[in-house]
Amino acid sequence: MIKTEIITVDPEAIDQAALARAAAILRQGGLVAFPTETVYGLGAVIYNRDSVKNIFTVKGRPGDNPLIVHIYQWEQMTELAREVPETAKILAQRFWPGPLTMILPKKAEVPAEVSAGLPTVAIRLPAHPVAKELLRLTGQPVAAPSANSSGRPSPTRSSHVIADLDGKVELIIDAGPTGVGVESTVLDLTGPKLRILRPGGVTREMLAAVFGPEMVEAPSQINCVRPLAPGMKYRHYAPQAPLRLLTGEPEPVRGFLQKAAGEARSAGKQIGIIAYDEDRNPAFTATGVNFFSLGQRRNPTEGAERLFHLLRLCDQAGVDEIYAVAPPRQGVGEAVFNRLYKAAGGKVEEIK
Ligand code: TXA
Ligand code: MG
Numbered sequence: 001m002i003k004t005e006i007i008t009v010d011p012e013a014i015d016q017a018a019l020a021r022a023a024a025i026l027r028q029g030g031l032v033a034f035p036t037e038t039v040y041g042l043g044a045v046i047y048n049r050d051s052v053k054n055i056f057t058v059k060g061r062p063g064d065n066p067l068i069v070h071i072y073q074w075e076q077m078t079e080l081a082r083e084v085p086e087t088a089k090i091l092a093q094r095f096w097p098g099p100l101t102m103i104l105p106k107k108a109e110v111p112a113e114v115s116a117g118l119p120t121v122a123i124r125l126p127a128h129p130v131a132k133e134l135l136r137l138t139g140q141p142v143a144a145p146s147a148n149s150s151g152r153p154s155p156t157r158s159s160h161v162i163a164d165l166d167g168k169v170e171l172i173i174d175a176g177p178t179g180v181g182v183e184s185t186v187l188d189l190t191g192p193k194l195r196i197l198r199p200g201g202v203t204r205e206m207l208a209a210v211f212g213p214e215m216v217e218a219p220s221q222i223n224c225v226r227p228l229a230p231g232m233k234y235r236h237y238a239p240q241a242p243l244r245l246l247t248g249e250p251e252p253v254r255g256f257l258q259k260a261a262g263e264a265r266s267a268g269k270q271i272g273i274i275a276y277d278e279d280r281n282p283a284f285t286a287t288g289v290n291f292f293s294l295g296q297r298r299n300p301t302e303g304a305e306r307l308f309h310l311l312r313l314c315d316q317a318g319v320d321e322i323y324a325v326a327p328p329r330q331g332v333g334e335a336v337f338n339r340l341y342k343a344a345g346g347k348v349e350e351i352k
Contacts, residue, residue: 040161067143069141069142102124248350294306
């Protein structure tokens with residue numbers, strides 16, 4: 001155990017001195033958890049190899065799962081990537097700073113610990129003002145996975161980071177809830193097409209609008225057991241209780257949930273229901289039923305913002321089982337579906 005310092009930084013009135021100190025901790029080899037616009041990240045300077053290894057230790061992260069390198073200006077690309085294709089420039093102009101991670105062939109100087117021995121490196125330029133300023137003051141690329149214990153839902157609030165990493169890292173920077181709520185889109189640029197390895201904040205539709213739909217590949221493996229981004233093969237984003245992901249027309253799904261609520265009450269069980277406002281039912285107020293709203297079905301960004309927090313609330317409520325309604329797979333709804341699918345252990349049930 002070490003003493004973890006926790007500081008609050010207002011993203012609209014950044015305390016320079018506080019971030020300068022955080023940057024110094026990073027440069028000296030410490031681990032700092034910081035906000036990004038997607039989820040909180042756990043950072044180490046990529047050249048501090050022991051610190052990078054320590055990220056894997058404190059998260060309990062499998063060693064074959066590479067980290068994303070965070071930068072604050074485009075010029076740092078050439079420090080990390082062997083070559084920077086024209087496509088990367090277009091992507092950066094259109095989507096950086098923002099929730100997009102590019103996979104490119106790496107330079108030899110990028111330590112193997114960062115890329116888990118792969119010949120490629122994942123690079124992202126985040127949009128959160130605190131992240132940007134921290135990276136600028138640090139002056140060196142920062143490897144940062146999500147700041148959760150491996151396998152747990154990613155952290156969208158500092159309280160989530162504290163729950164998982166207090167006593168294990170030098171500093172946690174609290175800047176309130178993150179905006180996007182699901183992690184960045186991981187995009188492989190090493191092939192002839194753009195391949196989405198993990199759906200996220202920059203959607204397939206947004207990429208297709210720039211490059212044409214035929215240029216964007218979203219392999220079905222992102223929802224399968226053998227995914228392309230190494231990290232996606234583990235049971236992930238998972239609350240403690242088993243989660244059942246339900247698809248189908250709203251009416252039969254609502255009927256199924258109402259029945260589940262009734263059964264939970266008579267069996268004296270606690271269940272969690274993660275669904276949309278429109279799915280609300282008087283039966284959900286019964287004892288034993290914990291209803292958590294993803295907001296309105298037609299607004300997928302709301303669900304994205306809340307998802308990980310709701311999964312953690314299910315844990316806090318100590319539910320025995322969770323039922324989640326699958327979101328429409330459009331826009332950022334695709335990323336929400338993907339995270340729920342992983343939380344369900346790679347299963348989805350169609351309700352008729
Ligand atoms: O939004 C985000 O991306 C957040 C914030 C902190 O930036 N970070 C994040 O990192 O989600 P992490 O480590 O939880 O997820 C990184 C994902 C993993 O699935 C990993 O396998 C994949 O990116 N990845 C990293 N480097 C890769 C590479 N060279 N090739 C393929 N996949 C890679
Ligand atoms: Mg993660």
